[in-house]
Amino acid sequence: MAIPVCRALVPDSHPTCFSNLSNGTSFPKKRSLLFCTSSSQLYPVRSEVCFCVGTHLIPHPNKVERGGEDALFVSSYNGGIIAVADGVSGWAEENVDPSVFPRELMANASSLVQDEEVNYDPQILIKKAHAATSSIGSATVIVAMLERNGILKIANVGDCGLKVIREGRILFSTSPQEHYFDCPYQLSSEMVGQTYLDAMVSRMELMEGDTIVMGSDGLFDNVFDQEIVSTLKTHGDDVAEAAKALADLARNHSLDSTFDSPYSLEARSKGFEVPFWKKLLGMKLTGGKLDDVTVIVGQVVSSSNINVLDEITGI
Structure with missing residues (x-):
């Protein structure tokens, strides 16, 4: 079977993860989880850190019954691990x-x-997870791991993304990988897809108070950086509400045909435009991109004197 031409998003069923599996629950969903262990004596000079995480998922309106095609997981292991996968809808x-x-x-x-x-x-986590996956299909993916000393390690294949915000500004952003417009790199069940070797790998040191925003392209195609920063500022330390607000903003923009979104700006830069007669009337290609939206907001906090809070084990 040939790999289909690109696009789409998706969920998991491991008991320690969050997902948007269609299991009779309502959508959208939001969750928050504090990933911390009490401070040990391994780093006596610098306080250990961990993620406090909020998530929110909104399926494409036409995919609500099956929970959409985005998946994520969140683990409290070490300083915290977060990941998002975005399925390719062409397989339908x-x-x-x-x-x-x-x-x-x-x-x-x-x-x-x-x-x-x-x-x-x-x-390597992407490598082993991909090798263990036997289903037919493909997906973009991003994984981020926070060590308790503050080192963040990231690997992404495709256009799921992550941004680091410090003191009200974007400190770091992953770059999307694509073959051409709207056709990202992807892991696949087919031999023609990408592998873990194609992953873009990043590493940086985080500080207490830093915030990360991870999401599928349903977020970043519809929300600008300055909107992300202002939304985080509005919701302060409430990561669950921040994730919900960003997901809601992305959905609202995706439904607005007049909004000049990141997606429409990129489309025009790649040569896509409205029909000639509309151009004569002064019209241009605008609008958001209707898609599944997955958002994870993680705040870096000190793990001193905080016990592991892992009460959320699924939907």
């Missing part, structure tokens, strides 16, 4: 459910976080 034309591959990919990743061979390396 081959009578393949596009949500199954990313769900299994995320479930496998979640179950492998403590694997010795992974050794807290997001690129």
